[in-house]
Amino acid sequence: MESTARTAREVRRLPKAHLHLHFTGSMRPATLLELADRDGVHLPEALTSGEPPKLRATDERGWFRFQRLYDIARSCLRTPEDIQRLVREAAEEEVRDGSGWLEIQVDPTSYAPRLGGLIPTLEIILDAVHTASRDTGIGMAVVVAANRMKHPLDARTLARLAVRYADSGVVGFGLSNDERRGLARDFDRAFAIAREGGLLAAPHGGELAGPSSVRDCLDDLHAQRVGHGVRAVEDPALLRxxxxxGVTCEVCPASNVALGVYEKAEDVPLRVMFEAGVPMALGADDPLLFGSRLAAQYEIAREVHGFGDDELAELARQSVHASRAPQDVRERLLGGIDDWLAAPPGAGESAGAAPGVAPRAARG
Incomplete structure (x- = not known):
C-alpha cells in the first residue's frame, strides 16, 4: 500500500462525492461568528474558541449538549441571503476538497418559522443550491430529512413535500437525530411515500445505537443508504x-470520534467494513462542530487505517456510485478518479481543481 508522504497523492485532488453533510453543520466558523454578531446572538465558548467543542453524545446529556450547540448555530440563519451564503460557501469548500457532487441534508422544518413556511423554505434552499452549483461548478442536490424526535405525521408531511420537488433538486429522504429514540417502523409510511415518489431512502442508523438500528433501517424503511452504519460491524451477519x-454506509470518521461512538480514530471500523465488501461513502457530517471537512476523512483513512491510493480511489468510486448524480457527472468523476490514480504522486498538485471536477469560480 502507498501510505507515505513521498508516494501518496494529494487527496484534495481525488474526485469524490459527498453524501453526508448536514445543512447548518456545513457552515464556516467565521460565518457563524459574523452572523451571530450581526444579530446579537450570544454564542457559548464551545462555538467561539476556534477549536472543535468537546462532545460526547453517547448518553442523553451529551446528545442534548450537541443538539443545543447545533440549534444555537441554526438560529443565526435568518434570511434568504443567509441561506444563499451558507450554501455558496459550502460549495466552495467542497470544490476545494475535490468533491464534484454534494448531497446536502436538511430538515426545512427547522428554518420555516423565519422563512415563511415549509414550501418557501425548501424553495429558498433549492434556489441557493442551484445558484451555488452554477457559480462553483460542483453538482449539488438535496436530501430532505425528517426528525425522529418529532411525530411520524410530520415526517409524512416532509416526505410529500420532498416528492413534490423531486424534479427540482431533491433526490433523497432521510431520518436524523437520536436513533435511540422512537422506532424506525413508526416512519415506514413516510419512507414509502418518498420511495414511491422516486426518492432515495437514506436514514441514519448504527451510530449511537447498535446493529439493530441498521437492521431496522433495512427491514422497516428499505434503506438504500445508511447514514453512519458503523455499528453493523458488531453483527457479522448484518455486515454480510x-x-x-450493496447498501452504502455513509461513514463519518471524525464525527464518530467527536461524539464518542469510538474512543479514537483507530477504532473506527473503516478497514473491517472495506474488507467485508460494504460500500462506503466517507462524509464530514457537521464540520462546524467536528472541525474537519471531506478531504480530512480521506486523510484519516490513509494515515490512521493504512489505506493506499488505490484503496482511496475505490472509496471515491463507491461514493460516486452511491450518489444520485446524473450519468454525465458520474462518468466525469469516475474518469477523474482513474486519472488521479494513473498520475504519478505529486503531479499537478498545485493545478487547482481535482481531475473531473469543474474549477471553482472566483468568489464575489
Whole structure:
C-alpha cells in the first residue's frame, strides 16, 4: 500500500462525492461568528474558541449538549441571503476538497418559522443550491430529512413535500437525530411515500445505537443508504447483508470520534467494513462542530487505517456510485478518479481543481 508522504497523492485532488453533510453543520466558523454578531446572538465558548467543542453524545446529556450547540448555530440563519451564503460557501469548500457532487441534508422544518413556511423554505434552499452549483461548478442536490424526535405525521408531511420537488433538486429522504429514540417502523409510511415518489431512502442508523438500528433501517424503511452504519460491524451477519445488498454506509470518521461512538480514530471500523465488501461513502457530517471537512476523512483513512491510493480511489468510486448524480457527472468523476490514480504522486498538485471536477469560480 502507498501510505507515505513521498508516494501518496494529494487527496484534495481525488474526485469524490459527498453524501453526508448536514445543512447548518456545513457552515464556516467565521460565518457563524459574523452572523451571530450581526444579530446579537450570544454564542457559548464551545462555538467561539476556534477549536472543535468537546462532545460526547453517547448518553442523553451529551446528545442534548450537541443538539443545543447545533440549534444555537441554526438560529443565526435568518434570511434568504443567509441561506444563499451558507450554501455558496459550502460549495466552495467542497470544490476545494475535490468533491464534484454534494448531497446536502436538511430538515426545512427547522428554518420555516423565519422563512415563511415549509414550501418557501425548501424553495429558498433549492434556489441557493442551484445558484451555488452554477457559480462553483460542483453538482449539488438535496436530501430532505425528517426528525425522529418529532411525530411520524410530520415526517409524512416532509416526505410529500420532498416528492413534490423531486424534479427540482431533491433526490433523497432521510431520518436524523437520536436513533435511540422512537422506532424506525413508526416512519415506514413516510419512507414509502418518498420511495414511491422516486426518492432515495437514506436514514441514519448504527451510530449511537447498535446493529439493530441498521437492521431496522433495512427491514422497516428499505434503506438504500445508511447514514453512519458503523455499528453493523458488531453483527457479522448484518455486515454480510449490507455487502450482499450493496447498501452504502455513509461513514463519518471524525464525527464518530467527536461524539464518542469510538474512543479514537483507530477504532473506527473503516478497514473491517472495506474488507467485508460494504460500500462506503466517507462524509464530514457537521464540520462546524467536528472541525474537519471531506478531504480530512480521506486523510484519516490513509494515515490512521493504512489505506493506499488505490484503496482511496475505490472509496471515491463507491461514493460516486452511491450518489444520485446524473450519468454525465458520474462518468466525469469516475474518469477523474482513474486519472488521479494513473498520475504519478505529486503531479499537478498545485493545478487547482481535482481531475473531473469543474474549477471553482472566483468568489464575489
Amino acid at each position: 447483508r449490507l455487502a450482499d445488498a
